[in-house]
Amino acid sequence: MIIADRKPLEEILEMIADVDNIMLVGCKGCVTVCNVGGLKEVQILSSSLKIARKKADRPLQIEEVLLERQCDPEYIEQIRDTYDRYDAVLSMACGVGPQFLSEAYPGQRFFPTVNTKFMGGAVTHGIWEERCAGCGTCVIHHYDGLCPIARCSKSLLHGPCGGSADGKCEVSQEIVCIWDKIVLKKMEQGRLEDLRTFKPAKDWRSARDGGPRTSIREELVQ
Amino acid sequence: MSENGYKSGSNLEKVLEAGHFAFTGECGPPKGANVEHLKEKMEHLRGQVDAINVTDNQTAVVRMSSAAASAIMVQAGLEPNFQMVCRDRNRLAMQADILGAYSMGIRNMLCLSGDHQHFGNHPQSKNVYDIDSMQLIAMVKKMRDEGKFLNDEDIDESPKMFIGAAANPFADPVEFRIYRLASKIDAGADFIQTQCIYNMPRFREFMKKAVDMGLTENAYILAGVTPMKSARMAKYMAKFVPGMDVPEALIKRLEGAGKGKQAEEGIRFAIEQIDEFKEMAGVAGVHLMAIEWEHKVPEIAERAGVLPRPQV
CATH class of the missing domain: 3.40.50.2300 (Response regulator)
Structure with missing residues (x-):
């Protein structure tokens, strides 16, 4: 929400x-x-x-x-x-x-x-966290359901950067390094190799960068 | 590859290709248009290093652009290693600057994500990160080897850059670092400059993995060295610089040197490191980041036995 x-x-x-x-x-x-x-x-x-x-x-x-x-x-x-x-x-x-x-x-x-x-949810009573940046082309299947675009401070598609320490982002101790989580999850599942795949530069047209967006569902339009 | 058999034909590439132990330095552009100040700093490095890294708004603080400062070096007969971060420019600006840098005679570039602007003096700014460092490496390679822009359009005279990337063997999650390095080499990095190394046992382990995985056959790895000026600097780096591993033993050693002698002890440690790197399997050179200590580079180079620099 x-x-x-x-x-x-x-x-x-x-x-x-x-x-x-x-x-x-x-x-x-x-x-x-x-x-x-x-x-x-x-x-x-x-x-x-x-x-x-x-x-x-x-x-x-x-x-x-x-x-x-x-x-x-x-x-x-x-x-x-x-x-x-x-x-x-x-x-x-x-x-x-x-x-x-x-x-x-x-x-x-x-x-x-x-x-x-932002778009996010309550992680505990009274605390909400961001989860989605609304980029218009969801890629979280590459990252086991975790979104580096919304949750990495640099939106890196090939993280983590050199500033990741103890699971925290270089920007703040309050920010989880999502790349740390992605890597740990891949390691637990024995699928670290997934992260060796090169991801081409993202097409940001589907995001706000392409201008204000519209969503049209033909079957509902009268 | 260009006609002469080199990827870019930069001095750094030639030195490494010839099998010499490379020695690179670093010079941050001035916080202003003070060309004289830049010239004074870079002159300390003349004849001491194979190439000079020119930082790009380092720590997210606005400075003279790395492209302009690099061009000033070229004009002065010094070889820059032009740094570019993904924080401040989108793909249009990046490709334009790469072409511009190349046309000014710049032949090396280091592709970086960049420190988040939160650290710098314009924390209010928008962060760009249109592409990340991995994609930047691949883009520079595509421009060089395929003669194409990121969008596949042909480039009228492509920029031939010797492509560098950074690696931090000490950042978390540590197990993944070697794979990230491997990915950067796969993406097109010709050489790697590592984060400042202080924890030698951990770096030895990292290099062993790099050699075992065959990474050092596909890229030149330059070990990062920043001499400590004092125990205070060591403590600060240990505590406040993310992804920096400064062992307690080194801090103790600097403190033990006593007042007025800590800087010398820091230099001694750096020289011991360089001596070891010369012998370490897979290490192709050293990247000396003497931060605001450029005038000490000749002394360190001399004492480390890396002079004279090879002429190739």
Whole structure:
């Protein structure tokens, strides 16, 4: 799923310094699962903003809304009757949300309240890690299901580099050297020879490098 | 292969092909456009080494480009070993720079992944890594031997580079290092320069494997030597440089030398290493990385008995 972090309160306050009446829209998708933009987080942010603005002597009116998903026009439609009653709309969804909203309602201003970070999962309660870089051409079968593009700091297809030490990346002790894991797994399985195969330079057109991407499923297009 | 039978015809290639024990040095370009400073540093190496590595934004700190500094060396009659990292350029820029470097008379290049920009003075930058060091080696070989760009288009006069790669026998996972070296040689590396060696028993083991696997028949391996200036430097490298193996015994030895004498002890250790490398099966030479100590190279070369350098 998509993992995001809440923006600092100060940054959000600054964005909406000139407005007095906002709609705060949460999302029941990924951001609910990663505890950053679901019902509870909408309520917390709403209270925090109100308190801060009250202190600053410029009270803020907030309408709290929770949509099924903000990456689907069907659900975006649910605020069509109300969106223009506010000075601005704040989205608590990933970066997709405010854009779908903005495209559906050209007359309104939409602001993000989270920083969208990566595709990954929770490795333990409260800790999420990146797993996929969305390069558009999955190659993890060459690496026993582990992705060096997303997880090696240098995206090496022929790792590990000389900076791998004690299973950690040279960039930080907090980063696992995925190449160390790939090699160990291959060794355990007695298939180290797999890693002697030369991989040609990757075609990055399927990644973001080829420009913004579209996925079309003909059978679903009406 | 070019008409004269050499891959690039560089001095380094000729020295190695003739069976001489090669001796290469290193010179980091200045943090600015100070050509005089570069010239002063590189002049210490004249006549002392077969080629001079010119680092490419080493440790991810911006410096004069390795291609420009290498070209300045060529103009001064010195032979550079032009380093290129995958961190800062995509395949377009890399191929363009390889052509440019070759057209300026550069004949050796060392293909590296490069330190992550996190270490350097522009940690905010985007990291490129369009291709990795293995793919860079193969790309330079393709440009040289097939006369083709990475996309298979023909090159109008291909760059004939003597291709180098790095190997770190001490980084983890240690068991894999020899295979990674083998892959780099398969990809097209003509010569290898290793990471600084301090743990001699481990390096002996590594070289034995390289010889047993036949790797030394297909590429020249130059052993990396960086003389320690002090026990403090040794401790720093042991602790903070990833993939560096500095044995406690060496730190003790430097400390034991006493104040003011640690640098001399560091040089002595380096000379002992070079003496052993000369005899070690499979080692074709030494790459001396006297970091910001270029003026010491003549003394080390003299005492290590590698002078005069062969004229081939």
